[in-house]
Amino acid sequence: MTGPVLAVDQGTSGTKALVVCPERGVIGSGTAPVRPRHLPGGRVEADPGELLGSVLLAGRAALAEAGEPVAAVGLANQGETVLAWDPRTGTPLTDAIVWQDRRSEELCTELAPHAEALREWTGLPLDPYFAAPKMAWIRRHLTREGVVTTSDAWLVNQLTGAFVTDAATAGRTQLLDLDGVNWSPEALDVYGLADERLPRVVDVAGEVGTTGAFGRAVPLTGLIVDQQAALLAQDVTEPGGAKCTYGTGAFLLAQTGSRPRRGRSGLVSCVAWRLGGRTSYCLDGQVYTAASAVRWLTDLGVISGASDLDPVGTSVPDTGGVTFVPALAGLAAPWWRGDLRGSVTGLGLDTTAGHLVRALCEGIAAQVVELADAAAADLGTPLTSLRVDGGLTRSALLMQTQADLLQLPVEVSALPDVTALGVGALARIGLDPRLSPKEAVPVWTPAAVYEPRVPAAEAATRMGVFRAAVDALPGRAR
Structure with a gap:
């Protein structure tokens, strides 16, 4: 039996750290904020020093x-956030370009003739969301020095x-061959990027080095991207299971087993883990x-924060005919239309904050339904x-809306911070591969567990209204 491990989840808006003991559970926790900068033109940046500082503080x-x-440390990361840095000194040469950033859209348009080949090689569609377009953009526009990697x-x-x-x-x-x-x-x-020096690709569990950043030197034995850590922590290890994490964005992952399944329903095929x-x-x-859409509604003064979703949203019985497509940074899977803008339609003089909150919950849940339907098809x-x-699962209104539109039970994790727990489990496996x-x-x-409370016909009607609103979305001006 291994001793306690330190599990660190470095996320978009903050870092969470847990000390996890195999017998006693979580025996220590810490958090530190990260403040990404949302700039014109769909740009989102973060200070690399703030990312590292948040890891150390938490x-x-x-x-x-x-x-x-x-006994060991595990680290989960944001996934598609990238930067250039000097490998001799470790000094950042650029800010970190966050996964939400859209600045490489023009580059993706230029590479469109290669889209199908890239999907076949890597399992991913051509979109600024992923790391490679951002890496290539940095090389074209910012610096040719150092290395350019994920955070x-x-x-x-x-x-x-x-x-x-x-x-x-x-x-x-x-940039990863999905099969090999x-x-x-x-x-x-x-x-x-053929001449780039790239990091060695390692298993998600196993010692990669030692760190004294948290006191006495201990091995770093767990590394994984955040959503796959959550998939592992929720015990979705067999084909057919699925989980969704509601954070800054919402991320649905469905396990497919030992063979990659290149779906044709708009989902990404990728590595869950290598052990x-x-x-x-x-x-x-x-x-x-x-959650970033909830924050947007908060910044407008409609609500004071995510804790208002339930009291404000339940002040009315329905959306009052309001439809909210929260495509505030475009739409990802299964549409892959980063150029689209969000919309709120059906407003009237009788529209209240409650209607807007309900419509937002409906818009988030409807997008997750589209992901679940695509996963089932593939x-x-x-x-x-x-x-x-994820944090938004605290909203009973959102979770009930999700179950109603999905027409399936929605099981809410009893364990907070599942991403950190997932990478903590990997840190333990890295210490003891027999686990x-x-x-x-x-x-x-x-x-x-939220069970559907509306008939399938009503759910289908509401999804039809949402899909019609998506079809009517305006694109971003070029």
Whole structure:
């Protein structure tokens, strides 16, 4: 049995750290904010120093609360956030371009003739969401110096001196060969990145180096991208299971097993994890704006925060005819239309804040339904339930709306911070490879299960209204 481990989840708007003991559970926690900058033209940036600082602050706070040493560290990351940096000194050469950033749209348009080949090689559609277009944009417009990588490679280098990335994170770049789980020469050539020095692709569990950043030197033994960490923590390890995390965006992943399934319903085919040299794959769908749409409504003064969703939304019985498509950063899967703008329609003099809140919940939930339907189509079998986690799962209104539109039970995780728990489990496996994922991950027990309360015909009607609103969305001016 391994001792406690420090599990760090470096996210878009903050970092969460947990000290997890296999016998006693979470014995320490810490958080630190990150403040990405939302700039004109769909640009989203973060200060790399703030990312690293948040990891150190949160990790040290968790250790201080635990009051005892740990045996290892695990790190989860944002996935598609990239930067250029000097590998000799570790100094950032650019700001971090966040996964939501759309500045590489023109580059993607230029590479459109290669879209199908890129999807076949890497499992990913051609879109600015992924890391490779951002990496190529940095090389064209900012600097040819140093290396350009996803943020995890820089963070790991700062912590340990190693130059690595894990297989799941590498699978989010559009530069990884999906079948071989190694860098694709063909994809690198398309992006003009063939001469780049790239990090070594490693398993998600196993020692990659040691760090003294949190006190005495301990090994870093778990590395994974955030959504795959949540998939593991929710025990979705067999084909056909699915989970959705409601954070800054919403992310649905469906396990497909040991073979990649290149779906044709608009979902991404990618690496779930690689353990002991054996790869598991998943289908992945994204909603760009979930909690960030709630924050947008908060900034407008309609509500004071996410805690208002239920009291304000339940002040009215329905949306009052209001339809909200929260495409505030475009639409991801299954549409892949980053140029689209959001819309609120059906407004009247009798529209209240409650109607807007209900319409927002409906818009978020409807996009997740589209992802679940696409996953079922690609798997060839319907989903039987949906396991969910993330901050917005605290909203009973959103979760009930999700169950109603999905027409399936929605099982809410009893464990907060499942991303950190997932990478904590990998850190334990990295220390003791004899552990299986099921042995390392806490037993799944939902805190609540939301059953559909409306008939299928009503759900279909409401989804039809949402789809019509999507079809009418305006595009972003060029």
